[in-house]
Amino acid sequence: MLPRTVRIAEVFEETRTVKTFILDAKVDAQPGQFVMLWLPGVDEKPISIAAPDPLTLTVCKVGPFSDALHQCKVGDLLGWRGPFGKPFRLDATRPALLIGGGYGSAPLYFLAVQAMARGIHTTVALGARRADDLVFVERFQRLGVKLLLATEDGSAGVKGYVTQALAETLDERPALYACGPEGMLVAVHRLCHERDVPGQLSV
DSSP, X not given: XXXXXXXXXXXXXXXXXXXXXXXXXXXXXXXXOEEEEEETTXXXXXXXXXXXXXXXXXXXXXXXXXXXXXXXXXXXXXXXXXXXXXXXXXXXXXXXXXXXXXXXXXXXXXXHHHHHHTTOOEEEEEEESSGGGOOSHHHHHHHTOEEEEEETTSSSSEESOGGGGOHHHHTTOOEEEEESOHHHHHHHHHHHHHHTOOEEEEO
């Protein structure tokens, strides 16, 4: 599959290290899938889909590729191909608990949109090191989900890790869907076993 070249339609600065790029394209994809994003002359990397139409990608500046991408402006050309990867599968028989760590919350927004459209009671728990590292808080609020926040420094929501904010919600025996750092996913995996609830983790 060759990359399709499109222009950047909009760029939003989410946090000091995270930007959202809206491309002049749409993709037939499901939540949890990703595209291969090509920056001509630089590299190609897998990026999760935050929204399919228009194609929306949220990227943290963590290395040479993402640093170069963050310098791109509206009108610049990017290439993409996909979608790839195994998507999340919503369980309509249980409430949904979406757990996002850092910029891992972006692909969960795509899932939350679908869950709300299907009438599934949805709680979103977001965690980050500090308040200004939380991603997509306002977008989730506009969706009308129940929103839980946790920050390691206590500047927003519960002080500590996002898994520490879940006790009451876990009593509802939800289906868990998570995306974020490996340590967080290990903790969510452990919770699923301890509380005997199903979980789907996106690495």
